[in-house]
Amino acid sequence: MNQPARILAALLIGLALGIAGGRFGWALAVNVADPIGSIWIDALRMTVVPLVVALLVTGILRTAGQSRGGGLALKAVLFFVALLWLSTLISAFLTPALLAAWPLGTASRAALDSAMGQAPAVTTSAPPLGDFIRSIVPTNPLSAAVNDAMLPLIVFTTLFALAAVRLEEGARATLENLFSAIEQAMLTIVGWVLWIAPLGVFALAFVLGARAGTAAIGALAHYIAIVSAAGLAAWALAYPVALLGARVRLGAFIRAVAPAQIVALSTQSSLATLPTMLKCCERLGVPVAVAGVPLPIAVAIFRVTSPAMNLAVAIYVAHLTGTPLSAATIAAGAVVAGTTTLGTISLPGQVSFLTSTTPIALAMGVPLAPLGLLLAVEMIPDLVRTVGNVTMDVAATTALARHEGALDASTGA
Template sequence: MSQATRILAALALGLALGLACGAWMPGWVEPSAAVAEPIGGLWLDALRMTIIPLVVSLLITGIAASADAARAGRLAGRAVILFMAVLWTSAILSALLTPALLGLWPMPGDSAAVLRAAVESTEQPAATVPTFAQFVRSLVPTNPIAAAAEDRILPLMFFTAVFAFALTRLPKAPREQLTGFFRAVADTMLVIVGWVLRAAPLGVLALAYIVAARAGASALESLGHYVIIVASVGAVVWFLAWPLAMIGGRVSFLAFTRAVGPAHAVAISTQSSLASLPAMLRGAETMGVPVAASGVVLPIAVSLFRATGPAMNLAVAIYVAHWYGVPLTPGVLAAGVVLAATTTLGAVSLPGSISFITSIGPVCLAMGVPIDALVLLIAVETLPDIVRTTGNVSMDMAATATVARRSRFDESAATEEDRLLAQGA
């Protein structure tokens, strides 16, 4: 049984037990919740301890990799610029679209209030919502170590980004030494995350039981509502791959659809962009993109470019904010956009059950949104993760066609660096 299946089974079991206890033995709800809460809380704290070191190290290595790719060749540099533009567009689109969807179709009935009450005892107090002036002043940390200790994620990420860009200006030897150190830190933290996630079914079962016992059927309605909202936001980014391919890459609608079809099949079955790379390379060839171009752009895209990440990560954070009643002021949304767009550079190309909390946790922390609900939401990540992966695959191929076309790229126009990169891929 896969990890995602075990987590989903734990969710179903926890919800069933909680609903049964709430309906037939209401007197046992609070005593049993008092036993389950430390279990879920301990598992959540174990995940929380990995967020800061993992995100910092991944952001540094992601920016270093982007800079190396931009320096590697003309085509790679243009690809990185397009990737950055799409990532920021994805985040901004989510900041506009998700609140609009929640306004048009809010959570069922009084589910938000009931769910807040259901997790009240495990809820972390949300940060005070800053004014715009306070938000701007808070971007630069006077003490990065204190910012990390206090979970002030936005100023910490600002310092980390400045540090990473400064690192790219160092000579090759110290630059590679520092990058290697942070890559080793990231790999070590991923090992710890893997250990913690082995206990995910227990943590998810405990929290699902608490929520279902206290909230009843509202928990089931809200989870379905959440999946549809977040998947819809990701689907919008996914479908934007067609206009990008048609306008930027001058590929017809039908040609792009045929080219991306096999990659979609792999993405749906594996939920991994990396596993879809061979199918993407073949699809790019059917669109008429030279191998010397696709062999450069697509491997970089798989490593750095996750177009649906900013939109869907921010959508989750906004949904949880809506759940907990956190005001979505312009400053809060701006903090979410910045974190969602930048931390995607360091996202792990692995199924969503592994990267879910480490990718979305920093966005929630920056927006002052409690992350406790993420333990429950990770269990229903399968469908949103399929949308994430298929959307990323489509955007990877659309961006590749666009960069190749806009660079007037053909085999004779490839630089020596581009050819070497393609051969290495």
């Protein structure tokens, strides 16, 4: 059994035993499990700030390196970044709308609030626009890091990385190597913490099941549906990109990309799907020499579903816990979601889920405790993430080839 399956099994067993424990009064077991789950969440949280900073610096430096690799590479980077921000914007409007149209049941949310120790939310007015804008630029980046003020910290880190891009080659390489080493060390720690993830998830699920009962199961199913819908919306962008950007017939695109989607479903890895994506592009009339430029860049920095689904996770947790969200709060989360995506690398789903969603939740003032449970069911939305990313990679590469005049005319509409 692989790690995602073990984590999911721990969730299901923990919920089942917790529901039974709640009915039979296993108070001692709940009191033992509660601190175990909290310690595991804290262990994950301690890696967030250094890991996000390192990933963002190395991601921007690597992206800059790709854009210096030629005209097509630069166009690919700019096109990919534009699509990432479009995906983020769609999710910022779509997810609250979906939750308004199909909210989690009042009884389920009340039970979960009680189970997670959430105080009743007090709706507050949004801060003045001027105060929000002033808060974006940190007067003390170290203080921002200490206080988990993710948006100002990310603004500073982004400016730092962009300044590093302008350094001479030797100094830039030294900085990239330093932050790459920090990144690898933090990922090692995260790997250790995730090794005991089944225990942590079991403890969290046991406590949740004991306190919330069967309401927990309905909430998880509701979460999967909402977050997957945000991913499906980002995935759907691939088809107008292929139709309008590449001027490829819809049927031809669907048939050509199907093998890559099947590999993506079976591997849950964009990187593992790269050879198949090259073949799919070739079927659409894109020469391998042309596809060989944007596709590796796409696998390295471009995951069109990530900002949409990561922002949806944070918005859902706010909905789940009754945390009020203003337009400015959602905007802050969107900025963090769109920016940190550049620092996302090919990691196991459980690692990338936490490193991507935690900064957004912190920027929005959303509780982190539910993320440990949502991690356990990430393998289901991750299928949407991977297939959506692969589909867009092929569509965007074909559109870039059309723009370069390198697409076989026989594939046009």
